[in-house]
Amino acid sequence: MSHDLDSQAFEGLGRLCIDAAENRIISGPDPAGMERIEARFHGSAFDLHRHDTYAIGVTLHGVQTFRYLGAARHSLPGQIIVLHPDELHDGGAGTEDGLRYRMLYLEPSLMLDCLGGASLPFVRDGVVTDAAFCATLLSALGPLEQELDDLFVDDFLVQLMQSLTRHGGQPAKPMTRTAWRAAALARDYLTENLTRPVRSGELEAITGLDRYALSR
Secondary structure (H helix, E strand, O other), X not given: OEEEOOOOOOOOOOEOOOOHHXXXXXXXXXXXXXXXXXXXXXXXXXXXXXXXXXXXXXXXXXXXXXXXXXXXXXXXXXXXEEEOOOOOEEEEEOOOOOEEEEEEEEOHXXXXXXXXXOOOOOOOXXXXXXXXXXXXXXXXXXXXXXXXXXXXXHHHHHHHHHHHHHHHXXXXXXXXXXXXXXXXXXXXHHHHXXXXXXXXXXXXXXXXXXXXXHHO
16 A cells, blocks of 8 residues: 655654655555565655664665664665664655665564574664675565565564574574474475465474474
8 A cells, every 4th residue: 555655654753854745655464563664755754763663674766864873874775774673763865866665664572583582683783785685675575565474474584583693793593403304394294285375383283393493
């Protein structure tokens, strides 16, 4: 669904841009704990504000400029923005060409479930250059108007956390022999049920692993 960004569209985020005709936000159908948007605007868009979610996105057009953790940041097309919950930041277009980006907002509880007890990674640099990370994000943000099925979301979250962990300086967990056996069981089950959608709970039941451990 497409929305014009009128004066009330970002109430609470300090909306500054007054030319609503050139600015809009598009949101997609989202699973619980996740929100996906595309935003387009010119000029200064938001004054200082915070999110209670992670905000992770890709700049698609223009220069995305913002202040974060006490420094000015600039994201170019193909670069990734990583904003942690409760961190103060603003945002706007850095040139007269305007700005277009897609953003994913994730509840911290989803990240914790995916990590299996490990601490949340902290990516201090607000802008990241990583082609594989970008491809992972666009796998969910590209088909914005499509619903995401359970198995895709589980696998996407694991890949996302691996990217965040890599840039946060935390080592990846090695795969155990038990996990290899569980992965083989899941593969065989999926092969046997190619003609119907398979839910994450089914794979958890036959492998004994939670959905995120299985996706890893």
